[in-house]
Amino acid sequence: MPELPEVETIMQGMRPALEQRFLQKVQVNRPDLRRPFPAHLKETLTQRRIIKLYRRAKYILADLEGGWTLLIHLGMSGRIFIDPPGHPIEERRHEHVVMITDEHTRLALVDPRRFGMVDLFRTEEAAHYPPLASLGIEPLDDGALTPEHLKHALGKSLTPIKNALLDQKRIVGLGNIYVCEALFRASIHPARPATQLTNKERERLCMIIPEILHEAIKAGGSTLRDYVTTDGEKGTFQTMHQVYGREGEECIFCAQHHKKTALIMRITQSGRSTFFCPQHQRK
């Protein structure tokens, strides 16, 4: 579910509750999500101070005292609920991990589909820790997403640009929504072989991708169904979607640029929906 803007929003929402706090009580309600939890999860977290929270790709990371780092991935349906001290606790399904801080703030990881992940690794091993080791360009880092770096990341790959931009080994943070939106704004057909993009097209992507991600973070992310921020608020970026979920509707870009009316199409690429305008996103 959550792509970079949603993960960033959630992480920022967790910060005031977690940074510099001790975890007074940790409840682990099942043995695994996509993978087994580390056997020592509860023991390692309990009574430990959280130094800082940050994000890499779509992972939420927390450095803990004693050299451990906690990693949380929300998969497709993962959410974090934060209940302030004294808040009545409502009954929620799929609360897999619950953490209560020394200030009595309650954080619950809820993930109905269980595609998420919770793990621990030694902080100094981050560069060799498999889920993080092979990640690609972090698009919001200063100087990271340049046309040259993007060219290198796409390499000689003949895979469709849509799939290449979803591949976290090349560039991180984009998911199905933001890839569709980026290609739409950059006027690039999603089926174009990745390696065959022109310099101009790579330049446009390098402008547009951070632009969209920043706008989406500002809007608190996109809520399609059930995504909510840690305050329980919905994101509002879905109202700014220009193609995603708009199959059969009129292309906004073509309407603005006095082109002939065009209708948004939906195709399937590697089993996932792609939305695009067949008129201005040229092959």
Add this chain to the structure above:
DNA sequence: ACATGACCCTGTGAGC
């Protein structure tokens, strides 16, 4: 080395 498809799981909404 690379690309594709199956798979992991539950929930929801559309259509009958």
Add this chain to the structure above:
DNA sequence: TGCTCACAGGGTCATG
């Protein structure tokens, strides 16, 4: 009302 089907924001394997 209740059923079946398609589809959902992601990542990892096995296979070719």
